[in-house]
Amino acid sequence: xxNKKLVVAALAGLICVALAGPARAADKIVICxxxxxxxxxxxxxxxxxYYADEGLEPEFKFFRAAQPVALGVASGDCDFGxxxxxxxxxxxxxxxxxxxxxAQSRVEPGFDFVAYMASNKAYxxxxxxxEAYPGKSVGMTQVGSTFHYMMGRLAEKRGFxxxxxxxxxxxxxxxxxxxxxxxxxxxxxxxxxxxxALDGAGAAKIIGWVHQETPWQLGALFTSTWNVTxxxxxxxxxxxxxxxAATDYHAxxxxxxxxxxxTFGEAADALIPxxxxxxxxxxxxxKIKAGAPFIDPDGRLRVQDIYDQVAWHKANGLVDDxxxxxxxxxxxxxxxxxxxxxx
Amino acid sequence: MAExxxxxPVPFRGGGFQPGARRWAPWAAFAAIIxxxxxxxxxxxxxxxxxxxxxxxxxALGHLAASGDLTEHVGASLSRIAWxxxxxxxxxxxxxxxxxxxxxxxxxGIPVVAALFPIPKIALLPLLILWLGIDEAPxxxxxxxxxxxxxxxxxxxxxxxxxxxxxxxxxxxxxPNPAIVWKVIxxxxxxxxxxxFRITSSIALILxxxxxxxxxxxGIGSFILAAGNLMQTDQLVAGVVLLSILGLTISFVLGRVxxxxxxxx
Amino acid sequence: MDLFVQGVSHHYGxxxxxxxxxxxxxxxxxxxxxxxxxxxxxxxxxxxxxxxxPTEGDVVAAGVPPADSLNPFTYIFQDFALLPxxxxxxxxxxxxxxxxxxxxxxxxxxxxxxxxxGLRDFAAALPRQLSGGxxxxxxxxxxxxxxxxxxxxxxxxxALDAQTRELLLEDLLAIWQREATTAVYVTHNLDExxxxxxxxxxxxxRPGRIKQVMPVEIPRSERGDARHAAxxxxxxxxxxxxxxxxxxxxxxxxxxx
Numbered sequence: 001x002x003n004k005k006l007v008v009a010a011l012a013g014l015i016c017v018a019l020a021g022p023a024r025a026a027d028k029i030v031i032c033x034x035x036x037x038x039x040x041x042x043x044x045x046x047x048x049x050y051y052a053d054e055g056l057e058p059e060f061k062f063f064r065a066a067q068p069v070a071l072g073v074a075s076g077d078c079d080f081g082x083x084x085x086x087x088x089x090x091x092x093x094x095x096x097x098x099x100x101x102x103a104q105s106r107v108e109p110g111f112d113f114v115a116y117m118a119s120n121k122a123y124x125x126x127x128x129x130x131e132a133y134p135g136k137s138v139g140m141t142q143v144g145s146t147f148h149y150m151m152g153r154l155a156e157k158r159g160f161x162x163x164x165x166x167x168x169x170x171x172x173x174x175x176x177x178x179x180x181x182x183x184x185x186x187x188x189x190x191x192x193x194x195x196x197a198l199d200g201a202g203a204a205k206i207i208g209w210v211h212q213e214t215p216w217q218l219g220a221l222f223t224s225t226w227n228v229t230x231x232x233x234x235x236x237x238x239x240x241x242x243x244x245a246a247t248d249y250h251a252x253x254x255x256x257x258x259x260x261x262x263t264f265g266e267a268a269d270a271l272i273p274x275x276x277x278x279x280x281x282x283x284x285x286x287k288i289k290a291g292a293p294f295i296d297p298d299g300r301l302r303v304q305d306i307y308d309q310v311a312w313h314k315a316n317g318l319v320d321d322x323x324x325x326x327x328x329x330x331x332x333x334x335x336x337x338x339x340x341x342x343x
Numbered sequence: 344m345a346e347x348x349x350x351x352p353v354p355f356r357g358g359g360f361q362p363g364a365r366r367w368a369p370w371a372a373f374a375a376i377i378x379x380x381x382x383x384x385x386x387x388x389x390x391x392x393x394x395x396x397x398x399x400x401x402x403a404l405g406h407l408a409a410s411g412d413l414t415e416h417v418g419a420s421l422s423r424i425a426w427x428x429x430x431x432x433x434x435x436x437x438x439x440x441x442x443x444x445x446x447x448x449x450x451x452g453i454p455v456v457a458a459l460f461p462i463p464k465i466a467l468l469p470l471l472i473l474w475l476g477i478d479e480a481p482x483x484x485x486x487x488x489x490x491x492x493x494x495x496x497x498x499x500x501x502x503x504x505x506x507x508x509x510x511x512x513x514x515x516x517x518x519p520n521p522a523i524v525w526k527v528i529x530x531x532x533x534x535x536x537x538x539x540f541r542i543t544s545s546i547a548l549i550l551x552x553x554x555x556x557x558x559x560x561x562g563i564g565s566f567i568l569a570a571g572n573l574m575q576t577d578q579l580v581a582g583v584v585l586l587s588i589l590g591l592t593i594s595f596v597l598g599r600v601x602x603x604x605x606x607x608x
Numbered sequence: 609m610d611l612f613v614q615g616v617s618h619h620y621g622x623x624x625x626x627x628x629x630x631x632x633x634x635x636x637x638x639x640x641x642x643x644x645x646x647x648x649x650x651x652x653x654x655x656x657x658x659x660x661x662p663t664e665g666d667v668v669a670a671g672v673p674p675a676d677s678l679n680p681f682t683y684i685f686q687d688f689a690l691l692p693x694x695x696x697x698x699x700x701x702x703x704x705x706x707x708x709x710x711x712x713x714x715x716x717x718x719x720x721x722x723x724x725x726g727l728r729d730f731a732a733a734l735p736r737q738l739s740g741g742x743x744x745x746x747x748x749x750x751x752x753x754x755x756x757x758x759x760x761x762x763x764x765x766x767a768l769d770a771q772t773r774e775l776l777l778e779d780l781l782a783i784w785q786r787e788a789t790t791a792v793y794v795t796h797n798l799d800e801x802x803x804x805x806x807x808x809x810x811x812x813x814r815p816g817r818i819k820q821v822m823p824v825e826i827p828r829s830e831r832g833d834a835r836h837a838a839x840x841x842x843x844x845x846x847x848x849x850x851x852x853x854x855x856x857x858x859x860x861x862x863x864x865x
């Protein structure tokens with residue numbers, strides 16, 4: 001390569017860098033989320049124009065893992081995010097850049113959302129209920145994930161030590177599914193629509209549901225600390241739109257009949273086409289129903305539960321001792337949060 | 344005086360372009376980097392959200408050592424690297440020699456290696472898990488696969504670089520073929536093979552994190568992954584520092600092996 | 609042992625290097641092969657010792673090699689071809705290791721070869737520590753150790769500077785003075801040919817043909833004497849006349865033209 005070519009290459013590189021850095025419009029908000037049914041209120045508010053009603057212009061950025069969503073909000077690339085609450089999230093929140101301002105999905109009695117599953121081999125060998133967990137191996141995504149936490153809480157409730165099960169980090173849900181199908185782990189925890197499909201296909205067995213054992217506040221809506229202090233009005237507008245959409249969602253997906261069984265009426269049928277535009281990979285209406293979690297209609301959090309989660313993670317060495325939940329939960333945007341710890 | 348005598352010294356134009364060794368320079372470079380980093384952290388220029396300070400990293404390492412997990416992590420990783428690297432290297436040497444010596448092996452091998460070498464080994468992980476389970480075998484296989492291809496390429500190029508005149512000489516003295524391989528080609532290819540070892544040992548370290556993604560309780564790679572998932576950046580950097588130390592150690596050992604095996608150069 | 613080259617032709621692809629060569633190497637004599645560069649001298653030497661398959665013709669040896677000859681057809685190379693990772697003694701040993709010899713005989717052969725070439729004090733040295741002349745002495749020692757029936761020397765001195773060349777040539781002549789040798793000596797240096805050979809075969813330029821075979825009648829040991837100087841100079845001039853024109857053409861030729 002001669003010098004002239006080098007100069008041309010360098011100039012081409014500079015031009016690319018210059019073109020790649022667009023200016024961000026001031027009236028826009030950036031919403032970061034996963035393309036899961038649990039992100040539904042965000043999608044409904046966009047589709048029904050609730051953001052526009054509040055004078056907001058939303059832009060979605062979709063991620064394939066929860067961690068980048070939280071990092072995106074912390075770094076200021078995203079204004080709002082919703083994801084499950086993990087040890088990693090709490091450690092990041094503990095550094096002061098994030099504020100939880102409302103609720104997302106909750107594991108609520110009567111609503112199938114996460115299942116305990118046994119591999120066929122382990123099921124035949126006696127892993128037919130959650131009491132039989134000690135001595136078994138359990139596949140999860142990552143250390144400190146919601147799966148890890150749910151397993152820990154189950155151990156506490158059922159009176160065995162978490163150390164009695166072998167936790168195997170597999171990094172991704174597809175890896176977990178492959179491992180339980182082939183019997184390389186005895187068990188996994190799995191979200192409902194996949195769990196039911198696996199069980200229905202005879203690839204693995206559902207042996208219980210988390211909502212029957214340890215209901216908890218699984219997901220949250222959060223924004224950056226900078227937004228809370230500097231753009232409070234915008235955050236309030238966003239919350240208003242989010243709560244309207246959550247109310248719609250509640251009417252469609254959070255319903256139980258008088259026997260305690262879930263029902264989906266016309267309201268659900270009306271919302272499902274909207275959600276199908278956002279949820280990926282391209283779902284069927286049945287999959288949306290199976291994967292729909294309970295989401296509080298007003299964005300109210302089970303606050304004490306979050307304190308308990310942080311305490312559990314700390315006790316297991318997954319969250320730094322310095323992390324203080326009261327510092328990263330802002331209760332001022334939503335009225336009527338549950339179980340607010342007294343000062 | 345130059346004007347008086349009409350004499351001017353001929354200006355010196357040589358020198359430079361001859362990088363030599365300065366014993367203190369590596370230490371000074373590390374010290375400068377770490378000092379600058381600590382300074383940036385202490386003054387708040389580098390917020391802890393973005394990067395932990397060296398002091399915090401040292402604390403995390405100390406904590407890891409005190410808990411006894413350090414030896415577990417390092418031991419688990421070293422054994423995976425040792426197995427994976429040895430298997431990949433032995434297989435690579437065998438195939439590389441075959442390709443260096445036999446036309447058929449070379450003609451068949453070069454396109455196959457070219458097709459398979461660039462595959463990111465991490466993409467094969469699900470297959471490796473199906474074939475080998477989630478215990479040690481797929482982790483060792485990941486490293487072995489990563490080491491195999493560069494070893495093959497390094498070995499057959501090294502065999503190519505053995506002067507043909509030496510092989511002709513051996514033939515002219517009627518050395519049997521196995522003796523030619525053992526006494527002429529192997530030692531003659533050794534410089535190239537050792538250069539490949541430097542590359543493959545680094546590749547083994549790079550692949551450690553990928554290898555320990557699945558089902559690893561202990562290991563530096565799994566420790567780094569977990570720290571990343573938990574957003575414990577001090578531990579993350581501590582794990583990276585461990586990898587660096589491991590890399591420096593391996594490089595030092597290889598340097599010694601080179602000096603010993605190639606003393607004839 | 610005698611060696612007969614019968615109707616040997618050789619092609620490299622389309623290029624004909626040798627054309628219908630007939631040549632005889634007589635036992636106990638030294639045959640020099642000279643010619644301009646690119647005349648195929650080295651190719652012919654390779655064919656004579658069984659290192660190259662000729663396109664046509666064949667090479668036949670007559671007679672039985674001496675009983676102690678481990679490698680009847682042995683080469684000494686222009687670039688020495690020493691294993692750089694083996695010591696002087698190790699390089700000599702390489703030629704012996706694959707033969708069934710008891711340890712004492714192997715050591716004795718190595719020792720004798722090193723003494724003959726004046727390398728005894730350098731037995732443990734590595735090739736990189738030696739001068740060019742010493743390296744070629746190792747090549748000679750290695751060849752001597754296997755007691756060849758016919759020795760093939762491929763421009764053995766041309767990688768050396770003039771002074772070293774002179775010294776080594778004297779050494780070679782001294783060795784051949786002591787033990788009668790059959791050898792083929794390829795060189796482009798007419799002086800060397802005149803001093804070494806019993807017969808000198810002159811090759812023409814590409815394709816290589818035998819132009820003339822000239823005997824050197826003066827005994828090798830007397831060629832340094834002043835009374836033969838005029839005869840040798842005349843021989844030298846005669847040889848130069850034979851190859852001069854072609855050498856000039858060869859000099860002006862592009863490498864791959």
